[in-house]
Amino acid sequence: xEKFTVHQGVAAPMLQINIDTDAIIPSREMKLVSKQGLGxxxxxxxxxxxxxxxxxxxxxxxxxxxxxxxxxxxxxxxxGCGSSREHAVWALKEYGIKAVIAPxxxxxxxxxxxxxxxxxxxxxxxEVLALAKHVQQNPQSNQLNINLNECYVSMVITKGNxxxxxxxxxxxxxxxxPAQQAMLLEGLDxxxxxxxxxxxxxxxxxxxxxQYPWLA
Amino acid sequence: MDRTLFxxxxxxxxxxxxxDGAALIYIDRVFLHERTGSIALKSLEADKRSVVTPEHVxxxxxxxxxxxxxxxxxxxxPSGKNFILATREACLAANIKLFDxxxxxxxxxxxxxxELGIVQPGATLVCPDSHxxxxxxxxxxxxxxGSSEAEHALATKTLRVSKPKTMKVNFNGExxxxxxxxxxxxxxxxxxxxxxxxxxxxxxxGTAVDxxxxxxxxxxxxxxxxxxxxxxxxxxxxxAIAYLNGREYAPKGKLWEQAVMFWQSLFSDENAKFDxxxxxxxxxxxxxxxxxxxxxxxxxxxxxxxxxxxNATQNQLKAMNRAYQYMDLQPGMALxxxxxxxxxxxxxxxxxxxxxxxxxxxLKGRKVASGVNAICVPGSTTVKRQAxxxxxxxxxxxxxxxxxxAGCSMCFFAGGESFGYRQRVxxxxxxxxxxxxxxxxxxxxxxxxxxxxxxxxxxxxxVREYL
Ligand code: SF4
Numbered sequence: 001x002e003k004f005t006v007h008q009g010v011a012a013p014m015l016q017i018n019i020d021t022d023a024i025i026p027s028r029e030m031k032l033v034s035k036q037g038l039g040x041x042x043x044x045x046x047x048x049x050x051x052x053x054x055x056x057x058x059x060x061x062x063x064x065x066x067x068x069x070x071x072x073x074x075x076x077x078x079x080g081c082g083s084s085r086e087h088a089v090w091a092l093k094e095y096g097i098k099a100v101i102a103p104x105x106x107x108x109x110x111x112x113x114x115x116x117x118x119x120x121x122x123x124x125x126x127e128v129l130a131l132a133k134h135v136q137q138n139p140q141s142n143q144l145n146i147n148l149n150e151c152y153v154s155m156v157i158t159k160g161n162x163x164x165x166x167x168x169x170x171x172x173x174x175x176x177x178p179a180q181q182a183m184l185l186e187g188l189d190x191x192x193x194x195x196x197x198x199x200x201x202x203x204x205x206x207x208x209x210x211q212y213p214w215l216a
Numbered sequence: 217m218d219r220t221l222f223x224x225x226x227x228x229x230x231x232x233x234x235x236d237g238a239a240l241i242y243i244d245r246v247f248l249h250e251r252t253g254s255i256a257l258k259s260l261e262a263d264k265r266s267v268v269t270p271e272h273v274x275x276x277x278x279x280x281x282x283x284x285x286x287x288x289x290x291x292x293x294p295s296g297k298n299f300i301l302a303t304r305e306a307c308l309a310a311n312i313k314l315f316d317x318x319x320x321x322x323x324x325x326x327x328x329x330x331e332l333g334i335v336q337p338g339a340t341l342v343c344p345d346s347h348x349x350x351x352x353x354x355x356x357x358x359x360x361x362g363s364s365e366a367e368h369a370l371a372t373k374t375l376r377v378s379k380p381k382t383m384k385v386n387f388n389g390e391x392x393x394x395x396x397x398x399x400x401x402x403x404x405x406x407x408x409x410x411x412x413x414x415x416x417x418x419x420x421x422g423t424a425v426d427x428x429x430x431x432x433x434x435x436x437x438x439x440x441x442x443x444x445x446x447x448x449x450x451x452x453x454x455x456a457i458a459y460l461n462g463r464e465y466a467p468k469g470k471l472w473e474q475a476v477m478f479w480q481s482l483f484s485d486e487n488a489k490f491d492x493x494x495x496x497x498x499x500x501x502x503x504x505x506x507x508x509x510x511x512x513x514x515x516x517x518x519x520x521x522x523x524x525x526x527n528a529t530q531n532q533l534k535a536m537n538r539a540y541q542y543m544d545l546q547p548g549m550a551l552x553x554x555x556x557x558x559x560x561x562x563x564x565x566x567x568x569x570x571x572x573x574x575x576x577x578x579l580k581g582r583k584v585a586s587g588v589n590a591i592c593v594p595g596s597t598t599v600k601r602q603a604x605x606x607x608x609x610x611x612x613x614x615x616x617x618x619x620x621x622a623g624c625s626m627c628f629f630a631g632g633e634s635f636g637y638r639q640r641v642x643x644x645x646x647x648x649x650x651x652x653x654x655x656x657x658x659x660x661x662x663x664x665x666x667x668x669x670x671x672x673x674x675x676x677x678x679v680r681e682y683l
Contacts, residue, residue: 015531015534016531016534016535016538017531017532017535018410018510018535018649020647020649022628022649022651022652023649023650026651027628027629027630027631028293028294028629028630028631030251030630031294031295031298032295032298033254033255033258033298033299033302034255035255035259045650045651051655076531076535077411077531078410078411078414078444081410081444082346082647082649083345083346083628084252084344084345084346084360084361084362085251085252085362086252086255086344086362086363086364089362104411104414104444106444107414107415107441107444107445107446108346108360108361108362108441111361111362111365112362112364112365115362115364115365116364125529125531129530177236177237177238177378178236178237179234179236179237179238179376179378180238180378181236182236183236190364190365190368190376191263191265191367191368191371191372193376194240194368194372194374194376195371195372197231197232197240197374198372200231200232201231201240201242201372201373201374204231204242205242205373208228208242212228212338212475212478213471213474214336214467214471214472214474214475215244215336215339
């Protein structure tokens with residue numbers, strides 16, 4: 001899995017709350033038994049003018065000039081709620097999203113992100129709004145910087161953007177479970193990691209099956 | 217030290233505490249379905265890894281398979297056949313028990329697993345499906361995961377899990393006339409919001425929970441995920457034990473006795489500490505229905521569409537306005553009497569025998585209003601058979617309902633069948649998200665009895681007038 005340590009990229013605001021996995025990747029876009037080929041279906045219901053079409057809808061944030069090359073999403077609370085479909089994360093990844101920043105996430109979605117090298121960042125609602133305001137108001141400085149070693153997100157002020165040069169970029173810290181931080185920082189494959197404990201698991205299983213033989 | 221039920225089960229399954237703060241948890245059973253399971257099996261194979269205990273893994277065809285009579289591998293969902301064929305092939309290769317398209321035990325995973333005794337008290341069960349929380353109703357630690365985590369569970373018999381916090385939700389008192397488990401869970405989410413359970417494993421307790429039968433408890437736990445909980449759980453009691461007795465995959469003979477003895481130790485100790493406790497007075501719960509595009513937009517069937525709270529944040533304001541617009545409703549409008557175009561009884565929330573019996577009680581001798589597309593999809597082929605043996609199918613059909621084969625069906629839209637553009641549906645399912653049941657379908661979540669009553673009335677109805 002790809003490591004996540006630091007990342008700087010364009011951030012796009014999608015601040016509505018409860019964006020569910022079906023909105024991230026509609027069921028109808030999951031056509032193959034594959035983790036690939038999902039990027040095109042990302043946000044398909046909003047991104048294109050027609051349900052099964054591919055003509056970009058000009059209103060949708062990721063289609064706007066200012067947000068070309070977006071790699072960070074700024075989202076509302078409970079992002080990724082709903083169905084467990086990991087396709088939502090595979091679609092984001094294929095599109096090029098490296099991190100999602102929101103006040104809260106759907107629990108399964110959060111774990112799916114970690115498993116696929118996407119960083120889910122939990123910040124306070126007003127902090128997310130401050131970041132969103134920054135990228136919305138400063139099209140030339142619409143990038144954010146995320147550091148997972150030190151667990152912070154900061155605004156990037158591009159030189160030459162007279163409007164905001166000289167202002168102090170804001171920086172927000174976040175917390176993440178050490179287990180999840182480690183997975184991302186090192187790009188670990190959970191299965192390979194766990195299989196290091198193989199003999200321990202085997203011993204546990206033996207004892208477990210003696211104690212709970214009806215589950216053996 | 218007094219411990220909660222969750223802590224006991226966690227401890228029984230703890231292989232090791234990992235130095236990164238997570239724990240390695242032993243997994244007793246894995247259930248898969250053709251939508252997300254096929255990809256897990258396929259990707260496992262591609263990585264040259266194998267399923268360590270295939271005898272503990274089960275798979276069913278429920279999500280994509282058609283629910284119309286005479287169904288086969290072809291589906292109305294475009295490219296659905298790919299999933300069905302891939303699943304069959306992968307299960308065969310991995311030696312996994314599959315409840316295939318026309319298997320007499322086929323059905324929705326969370327209906328099949330309890331009814332065959334696959335999920336058991338005190339066991340851990342995972343499935344790449346968010347409504348796996350339903351199965352906590354039998355006292356198992358059962359939760360939904362993603363496909364990659366399913367691969368992990370299949371290949372290692374364990375999962376790396378960060379321990380959730382604990383919450384107890386007490387439903388005190390008795391349920392009122394015409395009020396069922398679905399109304400309880402909608403009421404809870406309506407009162408505390410969809411984020412109310414985030415980060416918690418929830419144990420449902422209280423007299424009203426004790427009073428529910430197992431099927432009602434499955435309904436209650438089903439929507440723990442709509443409450444954002446890690447999962448839901450109910451301590452196994454005599455009812456749970458009686459429910460499992462004689463089921464195909466439940467222990468038999470001496471093992472049964474041993475298991476029962478153990479199951480009787482599965483409860484939260486009297487002074488066990490929960491991180492959070494919520495108390496609900498069941499006298500406050502009436503037949504409940506959602507009005508908006510989120511499960512938290514729930515209110516009593518006689519209430520009006522709520523207006524925006526004065527202290528609402530910008531985001532909440534936007535969300536409410538979007539909900540009104542999407543549902544084509546205005547604050548202050550009465551829900552009761554709102555005309556509907558369709559009625560759906562089905563899904564892992566409410567498609568078990570007791571649900572169908574209750575709906576049939578409402579439907580008996582009555583007719584679905586003209587212009588209402590009414591459909592009933594039993595949760596499993598077993599449920600369907602049992603219902604037919606009691607003659608319930610005849611009641612549904614005589615009333616004007618379509619009577620289908622088992623599966624998820626129109627609980628969700630995958631490009632196949634739907635209720636139609638912007639159709640207003642009263643539905644016994646669990647999600648009223650935008651376009652969940654079809655392009656811009658307007659879904660109102662309610663109990664199967666309320667769905668039946670509304671189908672008859674042709675508009676949202678108070679089931680108490682039909683019982
Ligand atoms: S019935 Fe609906 S909610 Fe339940 S498993 Fe199937 S698609 Fe998911």
